[in-house]
Structure formats: structure tokens, C-alpha cells
Amino acid sequence: MSGxxxxxxxxxxxxxxxxxxxxxxxxxxxxxxxxxxxxIISRILEAHGYTVGIIxxxxxxxxxxxxxxxxxxxxxxxxxxxxxxMVNHYSVSKKRRDKDSYxxxxxxGKRPDYATIVYSNLIRHTYKKTPILIGGIEASLRxxxxxxxxxxxxxxxxxxxxxxxxxxxxxxxxxxxxxADALNSGLxxxxxxxxxxxxxxxxxISSVVDYIELPSYESMKEDKLLYANSFYTQYCNxxxxxxxxLVEPYANKQYIVQNPPSKPLTxxxxxxxxxxxxxxxxxPSYEEAGGVPAIEEVKFSLISxxxxxxxxxxxxxxxxxxxxxxxxSHESLIEEAKLITKDxxxxxxxxxxxxxxxxxxHKACKKQxxxxxxxxxxxxxxxxxxxxxxxHDDYLALLRKLRALxxxxxxxxxxxxxxxxxxxxxxxxFFRELCEYHVSxxxxxxxxxxxxxxxxxxxxxxxxxxKAFAKKYARINEKLGKKQxxxxxxxxxxxxxxxxxxxxxxxxxxDIGYMPEQVQDFYPTPSTISTVMYYTGVDPxxxxxxxxxxxxxxxxxxxxxxxxxNPDNYELVKEALLKAGRGDLIGFDEKCLIRPRKMAYSxxxxxxxxxxxxxxxxxxxxxYKAGRNQKTDSIMDNKKQxxxxxxxxxxxPNNHTGKKTIRxxxxxx
Numbered sequence: 105m106s107g108x109x110x111x112x113x114x115x116x117x118x119x120x121x122x123x124x125x126x127x128x129x130x131x132x133x134x135x136x137x138x139x140x141x142x143x144i145i146s147r148i149l150e151a152h153g154y155t156v157g158i159i160x161x162x163x164x165x166x167x168x169x170x171x172x173x174x175x176x177x178x179x180x181x182x183x184x185x186x187x188x189x190m191v192n193h194y195s196v197s198k199k200r201r202d203k204d205s206y207x208x209x210x211x212x213g214k215r216p217d218y219a220t221i222v223y224s225n226l227i228r229h230t231y232k233k234t235p236i237l238i239g240g241i242e243a244s245l246r247x248x249x250x251x252x253x254x255x256x257x258x259x260x261x262x263x264x265x266x267x268x269x270x271x272x273x274x275x276x277x278x279x280x281x282x283x284a285d286a287l288n289s290g291l292x293x294x295x296x297x298x299x300x301x302x303x304x305x306x307x308x309i310s311s312v313v314d315y316i317e318l319p320s321y322e323s324m325k326e327d328k329l330l331y332a333n334s335f336y337t338q339y340c341n342x343x344x345x346x347x348x349x350l351v352e353p354y355a356n357k358q359y360i361v362q363n364p365p366s367k368p369l370t371x372x373x374x375x376x377x378x379x380x381x382x383x384x385x386x387x388p389s390y391e392e393a394g395g396v397p398a399i400e401e402v403k404f405s406l407i408s409x410x411x412x413x414x415x416x417x418x419x420x421x422x423x424x425x426x427x428x429x430x431x432x433s434h435e436s437l438i439e440e441a442k443l444i445t446k447d448x449x450x451x452x453x454x455x456x457x458x459x460x461x462x463x464x465x466h467k468a469c470k471k472q473x474x475x476x477x478x479x480x481x482x483x484x485x486x487x488x489x490x491x492x493x494x495x496h497d498d499y500l501a502l503l504r505k506l507r508a509l510x511x512x513x514x515x516x517x518x519x520x521x522x523x524x525x526x527x528x529x530x531x532x533x534f535f536r537e538l539c540e541y542h543v544s545x546x547x548x549x550x551x552x553x554x555x556x557x558x559x560x561x562x563x564x565x566x567x568x569x570x571k572a573f574a575k576k577y578a579r580i581n582e583k584l585g586k587k588q589x590x591x592x593x594x595x596x597x598x599x600x601x602x603x604x605x606x607x608x609x610x611x612x613x614x615d616i617g618y619m620p621e622q623v624q625d626f627y628p629t630p631s632t633i634s635t636v637m638y639y640t641g642v643d644p645x646x647x648x649x650x651x652x653x654x655x656x657x658x659x660x661x662x663x664x665x666x667x668x669x670n671p672d673n674y675e676l677v678k679e680a681l682l683k684a685g686r687g688d689l690i691g692f693d694e695k696c697l698i699r700p701r702k703m704a705y706s707x708x709x710x711x712x713x714x715x716x717x718x719x720x721x722x723x724x725x726x727x728y729k730a731g732r733n734q735k736t737d738s739i740m741d742n743k744k745q746x747x748x749x750x751x752x753x754x755x756x757p758n759n760h761t762g763k764k765t766i767r768x769x770x771x772x773x
Contacts, residue, residue, distance in 0.1 A: 108136055109157060111157065111387060113172065113174070124155045124176045125149070126149060127159060127175075127176040127180050128142060128156055128158050128180075128182075129183070130160055131184040131219040132215075133160055133206055133387070136382050137399060137402060137403070138380070138382055139407065141275075144377060145276055147380040147382060148277050154288075156181075157173040161207065161215055162223070175231055178235070179236065179293070180234060181239065183239055183243070184220045184243070185215065187242075189217055189218060190218065190253075191627070191629060192204060192206070193217060196625045196627040203397075206398045208390040208395065209390075211393070220242045220243050220266055235287065236268040237271075237272060239273070239276050243262050243272070243273070244272075245424060247271050247360075248352050249334075251628070251630070253638075271304070273302070273362075273365075274425065275410065276301065277373075278369075279299055283299055297312075300365060301366030303360060303362045304361055305361075306358075307359070309361065312361055314349060315351050315361070316349070316350055318334045318353075321352060322354070328639065328642075329647070331640060332644040333644070334352075335636045337350070338350060339422065340479040342365060342422050343428070343477045346476050349364060365426060368429075368430045369430050371433050374410075374432045375435075378432060379436065384447075403447070404454060405455045406437050406440055409432070409461075409462075411428050412427065412459075412464060413428075413483040414461055415427070415482040418562060418563075418598065418635075419632060420629060420632045423631040423632075429467050431466065434502050434505055441454065441512065445510070445512060452512060452514065453514050453515075454506060454514070455518060457506060457516075458517060458519030460519070461520045462517050464522065466493065468492055469489070484565070488525075494529050496529055503541070503542060514541075514544075516544055517542045521538075524570075526538075527569060532580070539577070539588060540586070543588050545587075547589075548590075549593070550592070551564070551567070552595045553595060553609055555605035570592075594613075596625050596626065596663045596666055598626040599651070599652045599653075603662065603665075603683060606662040606666070607680070610665040610677075613668075619669055623666045625663055661683075664677050664680065678698060
């Protein structure tokens with residue numbers, strides 16, 4: 105008998121189940137692994153005595169697709185999946201993606217846009233009175249009124265448009281069990297208004313106590329500044345210890361009520377979640393399609409923590425997982441590592457040990473254990489708090505235990521490393537052992553930008569901090585005799601970035617000899633400070649005006665500047681430099697970004713040999729793709745020598761393998 109949860113009536117029958125307690129409808133393929141929200145929530149319910157069936161990627165154009173498991177006894181659970189369906193479907197330029205890693209065979213188009221709303225309405229069309237509980241990243245970040253980038257509209261709470269009864273936000277383990285017990289006890293879903301980590305709709309708030317009333321949806325739709333104020337109020341109430349109830353009014357005396365967040369899980373509770381009997385792979389019915397690509401990134405990885413106190417403006421972790429770190433014990437992680445070594449496909453390499461931020465393995469300070477995170481103060485930005493505990497000892501001890509296990513050849517750390525936190529640690533032991541044992545030639549870090557004016561809007565440390573980190577990384581690797589490089593993630597067109605800042609970033613790329621193959625353009629996803637800046641033009645933290653690059657052509661210029669060596673970007677780079685009054689960067693000096701193209705090809709044009717001219721340009725493109733500079737080899741060699749001589753950084757000048765990633769807070773690494 106398969107250990108998977110039932111996905112058909114036949115599987116229900118084989119398990120002796122006549123009627124399920126819950127039917128879970130998801131936009132992802134069914135993967136029973138703790139990196140997938142569907143698996144965790146369904147296994148949690150199973151552990152508490154409830155039966156759960158899975159309807160994966162139903163045909164939203166066919167009513168019968170939602171009825172294949174029958175009507176559940178208690179409720180339908182609905183999630184768009186591990187990603188917001190719009191991020192899953194579209195690039196930042198709003199072009200349709202051609203692959204969905206959460207679908208069998210990577211096929212695109214197996215879920216609808218705004219999947220949470222579509223699935224919920226599909227259920228309500230067939231089952232008029234059955235409770236519907238929605239959750240997952242899409243619902244969590246759209247729980248109150250929000251700006252929607254893809255439609256370029258200010259939208260209502262997803263609870264209003266979905267027809268669902270209750271929304272669970274955050275990770276959901278506590279909330280879903282409390283909701284299940286309440287429904288099982290006979291309570292009407294309309295009366296379940298007391299569960300932390302949930303949002304509900306009501307026409308009567310007379311019984312709601314100790315709450316903050318936000319501006320109405322209608323008023324915020326008319327006045328963006330009201331929304332900016334509202335969002336910052338929400339942002340300051342995301343902590344489970346200090347957060348207040350929030351009430352958002354709508355027309356016709358309707359209200360959305362957000363209860364305070366659920367309390368963080370204890371170490372024992374985290375261990376219990378990850379010890380559940382997951383099958384650790386996709387449902388066997390997907391074998392014929394080639395399996396589910398997303399499992400490959402997480403199959404041999406360990407999730408050691410969740411939450412993040414880094415406070416990056418463009419990240420929604422504060423809204424979803426919260427700022428208080430939740431960690432697993434060493435014993436729990438070692439047991440899972442032993443399980444991994446028994447997998448027939450395991451080659452001896454643990455791909456990652458981490459979470460949203462790998463080297464955050466304890467709470468930020470002692471105060472958080474009792475009072476939670478500070479509502480109006482960040483732990484690391486703009487400077488590290490005096491109460492911040494900067495210590496890698498526990499995480500380092502874990503890594504040492506894991507790499508000593510039989511059958512494990514190497515343990516890598518590939519999830520986010522907070523480089524400023526590492527730099528602030530006066531003990532270099534972790535830094536040294538990270539370089540010696542846990543880096544596979546390249547360490548990916550996220551300085552994002554170099555202009556301090558932009559970094560301040562991003563919630564990132566000043567550029568001087570990254571420079572100091574890069575020097576230290578180079579120095580440690582030199583002492584170890586290792587040729588290992590930094591691969592920096594860079595972002596273009598973030599609020600606050602004008603052409604001047606973009607050129608500053610291009611000059612930095614020039615100086616370190618780095619050639620990024622891909623650049624991440626800022627992606628306005630729901631419920632981040634950066635998205636609010638993009639929509640409103642102000643920083644919600646202090647209501648100051650922010651320059652926002654929205655014009656597609658300007659955004660293309662900013663992106664092209666970072667990849668100025670690509671001949672295909674020449675005209676955009678030239679236009680940007682001239683527009684910014686930086687014609688001094690067009691020339692033959694080694695500090696110039698591009699050559700004057702007319703002079704570079706004048707001899708060919710005078711001869712009228714257009715074919716030779718085109719061949720020369722094509723040669724430039726080939727050189728770029730091969731990782732070579734459009735400028736002379738001698739200049740590049742000098743740069744390499746200067747980099748090594750000065751130890752300013754240790755970035756591989758010929759590396760162009762940086763991968764574009766989407767920062768999705770749903771990720772349970």
C-alpha cells in the first residue's frame with residue numbers, strides 16, 4: 105500500500121475511508137516532502153487524527169474536477185501552491201513563463217491565474233455551504249487590500265473575492281489544527297473568529313476587541329498615501345507577541361478582521377513537524393510525465409530554520425514567516441540526514457542546510473524570547489542593534505556533526521548567507537570553515553546594489569560593508585589555498601534607483617571584472633515595503649518621496665548598464681550614459697564602459713564592407729558569450745592582476761553563471 109495520502113476514490117477505498125474530513129485543493133503537483141506546504145499541512149492534520157485527500161491541479165474549467173473525492177466532512181482547504189500563481193506564471197516583464205517546476209514534466213498552464221480565487225469559486229459553485237479555508241503564500245500575502253502588479257490595480261482582500269470563509273496566513277500549522285478541532289466540535293465556521301493567524305469576514309465588529317482600524321478599502325483606492333500609512337501599520341503588527349488585531353472596512357458595512365499572528369513553533373514542535381511520515385518525493389502517478397522538477401532542488405537538502413530578521417524591503421518574509429527565528433534541534437536534522445543517505449539516488453552530497461537565511465540559527469536577542477521582535481526597529485538595518493546576538497557557534501556545531509556522518513562526502517550551504525552578519529562576528533571560525541568545507545567553488549551572496557541611496561531603500565547595509573566582506577572572503581580563501589569566488593546577486597530598477605545609481609552599479613561591475621549573465625529586475629510582489637514604494641511613490645516607513653523607475657525603456661537601460669559588455673546592449677548603454685551626462689564613460693580608456701562604435705568600425709564602413717562589419721560585431725558577441733571582455737585582453741588581465749594584488753574582492757572575472765532567482769517567502773528550504 106502506498107504511503108501517500110489519497111488522490112482518488114479508489115485510493116480512499118483501499119485505505120478504508122468512506123468520507124474524508126478534509127479535501128486539500130492545490131495548484132501544485134502532489135509532492136509529499138516537507139519543503140511543500142501541502143505536505144506539511146496535510147500531514148499535521150493526519151497526525152491529529154483527521155483524514156485528508158489531495159486534489160492536485162484540478163481543471164478549473166470543469167466543475168466535476170473538484171468533486172472527485174466527494175464532499176469533505178469538515179472543510180475544503182485551498183492553496184495556490186508553493187508560489188503565488190502570478191509569479192509562477194509571469195516574469196517581471198509580464199511575459200508568460202515557459203516552465204512550471206511545480207507541475208509534472210515542468211508543463212506550464214496547469215493552474216489558473218489567481219488560483220486561490222478561482223479554485224475557491226469553483227468549489228463554492230458546486231458545494232454551496234461547505235466551509236472553505238484558504239492559505240499558502242498567495243493568500244497569506246493578499247490577506248488585506250493590496251497592490252497587484254500584474255493587473256496594475258489596487259485589489260481587495262483575497263477573502264472578499266474568493267468566497268472563502270477563513271484565511272490562514274503565515275505557515276499555518278497551529279491555525280489549521282485549531283480550526284480543525286473547532287469545526288470537529290460542531291462550531292459553525294462563522295463563529296470561529298478567535299484563532300490566531302487567521303483572517304475572517306464579518307458585517308459586525310461589535311465583539312472585536314483591542315484592534316486598530318485601518319483606512320477603508322475605498323478610501324485607499326482613491327488615495328495612495330492612505331494605503332502607504334495602512335501598510336506600515338500592518339508591517340508593525342506582524343509580530344506574534346505585540347501584534348494587534350487589524351480591521352479593514354469595506355463598502356456595505358463589510359469588514360475584514362485580521363487576528364494577531366500565530367506564536368512561533370518551539371524547537372520540539374519544529375522537530376515534530378519534520379519527523380512526520382513524508383514519502384519525500386512526488387506521487388508515483390507523475391512518473392510517466394517525468395516527475396516534478398521542483399523536488400530536485402530540495403530532495404537532498406535540510407531545512408534548519410524558518411523566519412528572518414534581516415528586514416530586506418523587497419522580501420515578504422516579515423509578512424509570512426515573521427522575524428522570530430524558529431529552529432530545529434541538531435538531533436532532528438541528523439536523523440533526517442541519515443534518512444537522506446539511504447535514498448538510492450543519494451551521491452554523498454547534502455545540497456543545503458539552511459532556510460530563508462542559513463546563518464540565522466537562533467533568535468536575534470534575548471528580549472525576543474519574551475517580548476517578540478521590536479515593532480519599529482530592525483535588527484541589522486541601518487546598523488546592527490546593540491542587543492543583537494552575533495554568534496555562529498551552534499550552526500557551526502551542526503555542520504560539523506553533519507559532515508562527520510557516514511555516507512556524507514560534502515555538506516554545502518547554498519541558501520541565503522547574510523554577509524553583514526558574518527562580517528560582524530569577531531570570531532572567524534565559522535567564516536573559515538564555511539570557505540574550507542561548505543562552498544563549492546562559488547559563494548552566492550546578495551549585496552543587490554552598490555549605491556548607498558538605493559541600499560537604504562532596500563533595507564540593506566552600506567556598500568562599504570560588502571566591500572569589507574569581499575576582502576575578508578578573499579583573504580581567508582587565499583590562506584586556505586582555495587580559488588573560490590563570490591557571485592553577487594544584483595538588482596536593477598529598485599525604487600530609489602535612477603540612471604546615476606545604475607551607472608554607479610555598472611562601474612562597480614567594471615572594476616571587479618564581473619560579467620553577470622542575468623540580472624534581476626525588481627519584481628513588485630504583494631505585501632513588501634518595496635512594492636508599496638513602487639505603487640505609491642513614497643517610503644511607508646517615513647512617507648518621504650522615492651524615485652521609482654517604471655518606464656519599460658528606462659528599466660531596460662538600467663538592466664543593460666549592468667550587462668554593458670554585451671554588444672546587444674550597446675545602444676541602450678550609450679543612450680543611458682548620454683542621458684545621464686556621463687559621456688566620459690564612452691571611449692578607449694580602461695575606465696570607459698563602451699567604445700565609440702562609429703570609430704571602432706570606421707575602417708570597415710569606409711570600405712563599404714558591411715559584411716565584414718557585421719562579422720566583427722558577431723565576433724564581439726561570441727567573445728562576450730565565452731566570458732571575454734569587449735575590451736582588450738591586456739586590460740582584462742591587468743584587472744585580474746590588480747584584483748589579486750589588492751585583494752579587494754575575489755570575484756571570478758570570467759564567471760557568468762549567476763542564476764536569476766525569485767525571492768519567494770514561501771520557500772521552506
